[in-house]
Amino acid sequence: MTSYEAPLADMRFLFHGMGNLEAVNRLAGLEDATADLVDAVLDEADKLARERLAPCNQTADRTGGAKFENGVVRTSQGWTEAYDAFVAGGWNSVPFEPEFGGQGLPWLVAVALQEIWQSANMSWALCPLLTQSAVELLTAHGSHQQKSTWLPKLVSGEWTGTMNLTEPGAGSDVGALKCRAEPAGDHFLIRGQKIYITYGEHDLTENIVHMVLARTPNAPAGTKGISLFIVPKFLVDEDGTPGKRNDLHCVSLEEKLGIHGSPTCVMAYGDNEGAVGYLVGEENRGMEYMFTMMNNARISVGLQGVSIAERAYQQARAYARERIQGKPPTDGSGAIIGHPDVRRMLLTMRSMTEAMRALTYDLAAMLDISKRHAEEPWRTYADRRVGLLTPVVKAWCTDVGVEVASIGVQIHGGMGYIEETGAAQHYRDARIAPIYEGTNGIQAIDLVTRKLLRDDGTAALEYIEELQALINGMNARAEEDIAIIRHHFAAAVDALDNATQWLLDAGKDDLAEALAVASPYLRLFGTVAGGAMLARAALHCVTTLQDTSQERTELRDKLTVARFYAEQVLTQAPGLATTIAAGGKTALALSEDRF
Amino acid sequence: MTSYEAPLADMRFLFHGMGNLEAVNRLAGLEDATADLVDAVLDEADKLARERLAPCNQTADRTGGAKFENGVVRTSQGWTEAYDAFVAGGWNSVPFEPEFGGQGLPWLVAVALQEIWQSANMSWALCPLLTQSAVELLTAHGSHQQKSTWLPKLVSGEWTGTMNLTEPGAGSDVGALKCRAEPAGDHFLIRGQKIYITYGEHDLTENIVHMVLARTPNAPAGTKGISLFIVPKFLVDEDGTPGKRNDLHCVSLEEKLGIHGSPTCVMAYGDNEGAVGYLVGEENRGMEYMFTMMNNARISVGLQGVSIAERAYQQARAYARERIQGKPPTDGSGAIIGHPDVRRMLLTMRSMTEAMRALTYDLAAMLDISKRHAEEPWRTYADRRVGLLTPVVKAWCTDVGVEVASIGVQIHGGMGYIEETGAAQHYRDARIAPIYEGTNGIQAIDLVTRKLLRDDGTAALEYIEELQALINGMNARAEEDIAIIRHHFAAAVDALDNATQWLLDAGKDDLAEALAVASPYLRLFGTVAGGAMLARAALHCVTTLQDTSQERTELRDKLTVARFYAEQVLTQAPGLATTIAAGGKTALALSEDRF
16 A cells, blocks of 8 residues: 655745745735644644545555445445545635635645645545535625525535536537526526536535536527536525435446546436526626636646645655665665666656645645735736636646656556556546646647737736746856756746747737647746746755755755756756747648548 | 557558668568568558457457456457467568568568557557567577477467566566576476566467576576576477476466556466476576567567557547537637647647657668678668667657557547546556566666667767768758758757767766766657658658659648657757756755655
């Protein structure tokens, strides 16, 4: 069985050393999120993850995951106990508003906790992730009565939530959905089939609250005719307890490449009398409402890339320290961690993971600022930044998550291909994240169209200016590590700047051509943004190291990690800019029938 | 069910257009391999692959693959019928010497056929791949009696062969193996356990000939004390038919990430009276003998990367043409193939696959030249080139195979994560190839130490000179496509040249540091070598296009593919050179306990 422990040192480095926590602790309503409190919370989360979540992760995978029998979905061994402990510990309510039982802690803290849950057991942790989206939707758009009916139980985690968007013919193109909603007095009757419904049915809680997109009669075509409904598994009696079973059921579970512990359901609504659904907000505004929780959900999925990368790294590191094979040309234990190529692989995993984590936490802090800063210009600034970096975090971190998990397999050699080892599970689990919550191709389109072209590059150029200021900040330092990092980082920022300018021009002339290089642009953006986080960390380290009273080894390690990333990862940036400048003409030159 | 058809057009382009077949058809003993014959052979192979091999590929995966019950391994549905048809058609004997029933066709042709088998059904095709290695070992090192006993049946495929190197403590470090061989008259008694034995037990043939590495008493430690033995499942009577069962058996099958149809066996030798084994050649020279078939075996595994990439491409292309989702901004069918990012993904898959295929076929032709050219300097030259490019083909093609299979999953969106679709199988199957037959890290070490440093860069610099001549050949052309390709290719060759010089210097000073960047160097080498093949093809296309009587569309497509690769893939080369020049110092800077 593979173990896991939360990377508390790196988390604390980001919270305290890099000042992320201080930045959000100053915000109205987040004054309680002190360093002491957060440290204690992280310690407890680590404990829950190690004791309850991590142990049943591989078991679920190896036993085939959730089971569907006679209409009932049974989750894997240890699943309900873990969930009960999670709810009892109040973990579900961390980031939500106190009005309905939330703890009102910063998203920054919530994101660190989510990282821990997702690392420990990604399949399990998907359940609270979906509930989170439901809570956000209802908090933002539910009526007062809807909020008081549904939110307390969803916030506590006593009930879970789901998102029902996809249908067989409507995946990336949500606007093509056909699910119908007929008015029937104070509610609607929902009829249709939904697919890929994560935790659409399970045995963890006594009720499940489905958030369902459907069309009312005579709704306009496309995304402008979609409404959002609350469709509970059990209707709620006047005293707030689950009563009559609603007309909806799970038809089957998908057999997937990974995340076997997470039931992916085909859901049927209204096969008989029609499923009772309650309209959220106004008709035809469902897609608009969805966007309110999109940033958070996408950041959470990006975070899954970080989580799986961390888990794969921990496992590969343990194996590399223990496995003896050949005589390494370096001094040390004699285990394969002494082989230079294994060392390179481990440092690749680690530096990518630390860069992704820093970027994601930074974005979470920005999310808090965007929601709570006292001054409107700061909120607007933070909102712009969140919009810009959300597709980057979602796509870059999940792509890299897959790559890091694959390196983890490779470090294990032949053992990596044997399922018992557990390395292969991460490789399979990781692969979903670039697909769901908007494929990474869609994230790239979002980045280029909505985030870059629509505001004439304001957000991107403002960001690049900040990166240039960071480069300037490094000029003053004499340390070799900083000079090397600065060298590669400056070249990478130049590359991002050039590619951004190219896209701003090309996008006006020929959008299709720009979109054909949108993915390389997103890759470039992520590579540079991650590098910026490590460069900032390196600068912090050398500054702190001047004060000899500080613990030095950890900071020296950080410098090494940042330099490694600069030498091995940031060096890819100029080539990506060359690709972008070559344009998308060639990709479009071959006609469809010539493939 | 997913279908497959052999990429005959591209194969013929390489054979006839690019002159590979002509080059080997001129060699002594290969005069029969005419264009007509080879075309007919490819057509028949395509038929067998489509009708027999491809249909049972997904079935085997979906039903859990080979089964182990009461000591017997049962292969999947359709497996034996496919194997019988394969043997009956004489396909197993294609590349072997006529003396023992081989057809004496070029390796070039054998490699094209192997690509077809591996694409159609990688798990199934592993069986003849292992037999091939056994045939090569015996052909090179067996006694006359051993050859006449074992080769006719192995060449025909009536019996299969296996390679028994790995033990629990001896994987990459073969020299650590502990399997023992005690002399007992005219034979030896073998005792020990072997793991990861592909097709160590199965129901396809009446006998299995295991090639087993073991130590005789008082053998020197390490690789210098390893001997090679023939250990058949059934001893052979004087009339050449299988008789007494030998003391060896399959203990269990591994549960793997992929290639489920291929039984990966734990094998026990000599649990009772000792397994009868016959020494091949001299004692203690087993590892040396292994190296005689290493190049072929590694090229074959590299080819699996090509095969799985081709299969994944065909499947993704079919899906992209059929799936409607959103409105593409390009004219066409309206299917997702019209989305620029999907187009980019498909062209990435295709251009990488064509580059890998061209490189592998070129290497196969070089292998024929190295064995058969009339003039010794040409044989030496070809042998040097085979040595240089074999680790590149093995590692680069298998790494890219995984990447291409992953893109294939991505193009399918949510469907790619559902096992029923079949895209995920390629992603799982592909992942073994970077691991076995020497991990890709070991290939990189081989490239830098044996192939680069040991001969002071002779082979590499000679190759780079040829690439520079190719660049010069492009200077004369006025076509825009060629100018663009030339531009990126020249930068990439410069990068390879610089990185090679850096390693030649650094390798002398600090081998560990050089080895820490060996993998990026191999990646760079493969990227440039693949680019060279497409650049050469592009040059051929523009030259041919001047003659307007030629079919133009296919050649124009080739130009587009080559240009796409130049713009999107070759652009990574300079960054890799920067990484290599940054050196491996940073990778080694973190001490083992600080990971």
